Amino acid sequence: MEETKSWGKGWAITALFLLALLAITGCGKQSEGTGAAPAEGAGSKPKMVKLAFVTNNASEFWKIAQAGVRKYEQESKVQVDVKMPPNGTTEEQNQILENLSSQGYDAIAVSAIAPGDQVPVLNKTAEKSKLITFDSDAPKSNRLLYIGTNNHEAGKALGAHIVKLLPSGGKMAVFVGMLSADNAKQRLQGIQDAIAGKNIEIVDKREDNTDRAKARSNVEDIINAHPDLKLVAGLWSYNGPAIAAAIEALGKKGKVLAAVFDEEEGTLTAIENGTISVTVVQKPFQFGYMASKWAHELATKPDAAIAQIPASKGIDTGIEVIEKANVAEFKQKLAEMKR
Numbered sequence: 001m002e003e004t005k006s007w008g009k010g011w012a013i014t015a016l017f018l019l020a021l022l023a024i025t026g027c028g029k030q031s032e033g034t035g036a037a038p039a040e041g042a043g044s045k046p047k048m049v050k051l052a053f054v055t056n057n058a059s060e061f062w063k064i065a066q067a068g069v070r071k072y073e074q075e076s077k078v079q080v081d082v083k084m085p086p087n088g089t090t091e092e093q094n095q096i097l098e099n100l101s102s103q104g105y106d107a108i109a110v111s112a113i114a115p116g117d118q119v120p121v122l123n124k125t126a127e128k129s130k131l132i133t134f135d136s137d138a139p140k141s142n143r144l145l146y147i148g149t150n151n152h153e154a155g156k157a158l159g160a161h162i163v164k165l166l167p168s169g170g171k172m173a174v175f176v177g178m179l180s181a182d183n184a185k186q187r188l189q190g191i192q193d194a195i196a197g198k199n200i201e202i203v204d205k206r207e208d209n210t211d212r213a214k215a216r217s218n219v220e221d222i223i224n225a226h227p228d229l230k231l232v233a234g235l236w237s238y239n240g241p242a243i244a245a246a247i248e249a250l251g252k253k254g255k256v257l258a259a260v261f262d263e264e265e266g267t268l269t270a271i272e273n274g275t276i277s278v279t280v281v282q283k284p285f286q287f288g289y290m291a292s293k294w295a296h297e298l299a300t301k302p303d304a305a306i307a308q309i310p311a312s313k314g315i316d317t318g319i320e321v322i323e324k325a326n327v328a329e330f331k332q333k334l335a336e337m338k339r
Helices: 002-033 061-076 090-102 119-128 151-165 182-195 212-225 239-249 265-272 284-300 302-308 327-338
Strands: 051-054 080-083 107-110 130-134 146-148 170-176 200-207 229-234 257-261 278-281 314-316 320-322
Touching: 051 061, 051 090, 051 284, 061 080, 061 284, 061 327, 080 284, 090 107, 090 119, 107 119, 107 284, 119 130, 130 284, 146 284, 151 182, 151 229, 151 257, 151 278, 170 182, 170 212, 170 239, 182 200, 200 212, 212 229, 212 239, 229 239, 239 257, 239 265, 265 278, 265 327, 284 302, 320 327
Parallel strands: 051 080, 051 107, 107 130, 130 146, 146 314, 170 200, 170 229, 229 257, 257 278
Antiparallel strands: 278 320
C-alpha cells in the first residue's frame, strides 16, 4: 500500500513537471507568433534595412550617382532604392518622400528641389526616417548631414574661368532649372562674386523648370534678344547640352562662349568640338556611394554614425575643371566609373 502511494505521488510530480514544461514552450511559441524581435546575437536573421536615394530629376547626370549607389550595394550586400522624379517637380519629389515614409524606410537621402518650400515635408520625413541631403542641401530642415559640392566655391571656380574667357568684360546670361534650389542659388552667387569688378554684366537669368525643350529655347531667345551677348552659363547638368545645341543651331559657335556645370555626354562632346569652353564637374559617383554608406550606417548604427557627423553637418566631395586639354582623360575615367 505504501508503495502504491509513493508511486502515485511520483506520477503526480512528473505530471506537474510536464504540464509546466508545456506551458513554458507554449508561451515561447505565442511570443514568436506576435512578432517579438528575437534577442540580438541569438543567431536570428537581422531586420531587412530599407534605404532610398532620391534625386531631383531624371537627367543623365544621375546615372553616374546611381553607379556609386550600386558599388556600395555590392560591397555591403544591401539594397538602396533609387527614386527619380520623372519631371523634376517639387510635387513629385514630395510624393516620393511621403510614400517612402509611409512604407517604413529606415534612412532616406534626397537632393532637395526647393529646400525652403520643402522644409515641412522634409521635417515630416525626418520624424520617421534618418534623413540626409546630397547635391542640393536643405539646411533649415532637420536633415542630419549634407553630402556634396560646396556650390558657392564651385560657382567661384566657374566664375574665375568666365573672367579668363572675357578679359575685356562683356554681357552674359545664366540658365538653370530653378533658381530656388540651393545649389543653383549658391552657384550663381559664386559666379557673381568671381566676376564682381571685372566689367562683366549678367543681363538675364532664365529658368526652365527641367523642361529640356525650354532649356534650349531659352538660350536661343536670349541670344537673339542680345546681339552683343558674349557668354552663356548653365547651372544644371542638362543646361550644357541645351546650350551647345542652341549655339550650334544659331551658328554662334566661337561667337557666343559657354561655361557650364557637370559632365553630361553632350557637354563633354561640346567641349571636344569647341562649342563649350569649360565645365565644372562635381563628383556624383561619390554622392551615390557616400550617401548610401551614411544612410546604411545611420539606419543600423545610429548612435555611432551620428557621433561621426562633422560639426559643419556637411561633407564636401570636391570639384574638377574640365576643358579641351583634359576632356579625353576625364571621359575615360568616367567610363571606368560607370562599369
